[in-house]
Amino acid sequence: MTINVSRRGFLAGSVAGTTALLVGVNAKGVLTAGSTAAAATTDLNPFVKIDGNGTVTVIIKHFEMGQGTTTGLATLVAEELDANWDKVQTDFAPADDKRYANLFFGGQGTGGSTSIANSYMQYREAGAAARDLLVRAAAQSWGVDASSISIEDGMLKSGDNSGHFGEFVAIAITLEAVEKPAIKTPDQFKLIGSDKLHRKDNTSKTDGTAIFAMDVNLPGMIYAAIIRSPKFGGTVVSFDDTDAKEVGGFIAAQVLPNKAGVVAFGKNTWSAFQARDALSVEWDFSAAETRSTDALIADHKSLLDAPQYNLGKEITAQTVAPVLDGAANTIDAEFSFPFLAHAPLESLNCTIEPTENGVRLHDGCQFPSLTRPTLAAILGLEPSQVEIKTLYAGGSFGRRASPTADYNAEAAMAFAVSGRKVPVKLVWSREDDIKGGYYRPMAAHRAKVGLDADGKVIGWDHRVAVKSIMKGSPMEPMTVHDGIDHTSAEGVAGGLYSIPNQAIGLSDFQTEVPILWWRSVGHTHTAFAMESLMDMVATQTGQDPIDMRLSMLDPAAPNPARMIEAIKLVREISGWKKGDKRGFACHYSFNTCVAVVADITVEDTSVHVNKLFMAVECGVAINPDVIRAQMEGGAGYALSAIYRNEITLTDGEVDQYNFPDYELLRNSEMPEVEVAIVPSNNAPTGVGEPGVPPTGPAVANAIFAQTGKRIMDLPMSKAGFDFM
Secondary structure, three states: OOOOOOHHHHHHOOOOOOOOEEEEEOOOOOEEEEEHHHHOOOOOEEEEEEOOOOOEEEEEOOOOOOOOHHHHHHHHHHHHHOOOHHHEEEEEOOOOOOOOOOOOOOOOOOOOOOHHHHHHHHHHHHHHHHHHHHHHHHHHHHOOOHHHOEEEOOEEEEOOEEEEHHHHHHHHOOOOOOOOOOOOOHHHOOOOOOOOOOOOOHHHHHHOOOOEHHHOOOOOOEEEEEEEOOOOOOEEEEEEOOOHHHOOOEEEEEEOOOOOEEEEEEOOHHHHHHHHHHOEEEEEOOOOOOOOHHHHHHHHHHHHHOOOEEOOOOOOHHHHHHHHHOOOEEEEEEEEEOEEEOOOOOOOEEEEEEOOOOEEEEEOOOOHHHHHHHHHHHHOOOHHHEEEEEOEOOOOOOHHHOOOOHHHHHHHHHHHHHOOOOOEEEEOOHHHHHHHOOEEOOEEEEEEEEEOOOOOEEEEEEEEEEOOOOOOOOOHHHHEEOOEEOOOOEOOEOOOOOOOOEEEEEEEOOOOOOEOOOOOOOHHHHHHHHHHHHHHHHHHHOOOHHHHHHHOOOOOOHHHHHHHHHHHHHHHHHOOOOOOOOEEEEEEEOOEEEEEEEEEEEEOOEEEEEEEEEEEEOOOOOOHHHHHHHHHHHHHHHHHHHHHOOEOEEOOEEOOOOOOOOOOOOHHHOOEEEEEEOOOOOOOOOOOOOOOOOHHHHHHHHHHHHHOOOOOEOOHHHHOOEEO
């Protein structure tokens, strides 16, 4: 994969010296087209590039961390072009906040399971516009009517005339693109929905030619490793590098400009790590977090007594109280959720090198719109002077998209204090990230559910305490309204169930522990609480868990109707029957409906999840195999977290350090997963995250069905269970 960085360099180097047809959008977001040479001097930024040999290159505006964006976006273009899939390749887009913006965010970035959803029409229309240009060019070349031309596998045909895409590029670049090209109807799809397409990154990731940020090795490059405060919020007072000077390959050590740590430079990663570990640092902990986990949990729960915010507007805990007092039966529950690390397999790293005009960042960059201005501010540059060379990332789960662009900012500070003359590669160790990274926030829930004499829910008081992820971040204007961070309670608020008299209270917890969106954000804890409570209602009232949920979904409402379809499908493929000792859960997140049935075996305190049945309604299935992979991966990620994962603190310092005590799921622990996709022609919705939320409660509900033990505090190992 060839990945160019600056816009001009990207366009100039895109076709190896030949003229190519480029189709994309201009500064106003209008579809336009032109040649490579013309685009370099105009405001055209391409989504599609077709060169003289007929190769189609799809410009990917979202980075690839394994979730399949390169394949998905290429599919959309190739479908509308009727291209030969084997002659379609991909490049990552240069950093450009306007032309390559995430249409849901307003800036360039990947996250929130939005890549395909926000790009669906944009890439299809770009492909359709390119097709239209080629057809008109061929019609002109052959002297035939455009309506007589057909395209199949990248070949245009009309009567005895035939030719590949590249043969018509020279004429196509002289034509004007239509602003609203005709796109295919679902019955015409050949590639969208196909199970036969191989992923575009399969070959390079298999043969080792795929380039990740960790693979970058530039001439004259030095390496940087940072010792950070062992307590969050601590700052450097002084340091001694006497022992570090004894390390072979050690270059120098400097305090970071923000005093958050000391950077050690070395001639290779090992020397940088060894020198960093040999530093003696005096810290100021006066503003640091010093509480231990038990105190943090207790302080979260104390906030549940009097929530700061009310999400139910006119329905409050006070108005619901009389309803609950008069209920025939009530259910009371309290849940706690730990901090969690993201733990991507490729540890954080990036490289900054000087250029004639500024700097170039080599990174699996998830949010260029956050990274560019951050680096520019630190280095005293304009954002336009910061180039980003986007590479593959070995996972993220949200970690590479911190609002502060934290590891990119550290690299910029390290580059600044190094003298700015040679490339600097910053590498985090696994211990760095687990002991001092960003975490899924700790959370506490308390709920009281009232039932009438017929077992119907008549009132629900639900309270959440969690540190706000969005407040103070660039995402705040989109997600925080009236002081309420709606991601903190998403999944309780905005759920699909018809719940009368539901009061939702929220309190913002305060701590110096840095927190961040983690795969499925607030749904990571709200789904577990809600689906456990729904199971408790079913148990209390003697109802089948699936039938009860169906009774609380309105089939006349669009999204509840979609969830009904997912539930019915998972009931069918799992063979669910009333009275089964199995677990069920469903959840709506990122505009997608997922329903899960869990089959488990329990022997004494040992639990094995044998099989998960998952049904997903995510709109049109662009790449069914990618969807299944994301559901399977989401389930595995969820199981890894709920079994035994937690980040705990002692006097403000993280206890865990690496995979021996922050354990990933073993192969032997991964169940068989059967995924069914609800057929749909609706616009696509999220896929990367929605598989995570319902998996945990489905397993917890299965454990209750077999043991009678309700798990309210995660990880599940706290309840005395082992997993095999």
